[in-house]
Amino acid sequence: GIQVEQSPPDLILQEGANSTLRCNFSDSVNNLQWFHQNPWGQLINLFYIPSGTKQNGRLSATTVATERYSLLYISSSQTTDSGVYFCAVGINFGNEKLTFGTGTRLTIIP
């Protein structure tokens, strides 16, 4: 099946810093989503981005489908950005599932 690798596994930053999280995947995809999992376990949708670039406030994402990777950018980090960030991908032809990476744990220090 498709493989999803996220890097780095852990990231500790000072408040106000910028960060880039990476997601590599091993096959063509028709669905790519970025999530933030908060301390209570809730998965919050950040981006639905199978290709192209999107921005939402301090967050932006880029997916280069032909090169099989996606990047999540967080600018001017805040302590509320702490948590685990997951990339998840879905492939074509009736397979509805999302395959998740193991996540990047981001800790923002005041």
Next chain:
Amino acid sequence: DGGITQSPKYLFRKEGQNVTLSCEQNLNHDAMYWYRQDPGQGLRLIYYSQIVNDFQKGDIAEGYSVSREKKESFPLTVTSAQKNPTAFYLCASSIRRDEQFFGPGTRLTVL
């Protein structure tokens, strides 16, 4: 408010018991999914359903069962055949082949 609800939030089960986790959505989504998350891991698909009265096994279906009698509801039963059921269970829904949205989850602990 539109959304996905899961109940209960916490569930404790004795070994050998079956338990049922509830998932309801009022988003009018056709597809619904159950995922399992173990500590420090990503999510893995248990079952999914694209339409009422139809569902498909995911990657880790052994020891679980589901039903889809109504569009809004997709309950998951964790049976005594599931060897290691302690985990965080998340339900999701989507318009077919589109962005998935998740409920708040149920934490199941086997005593």
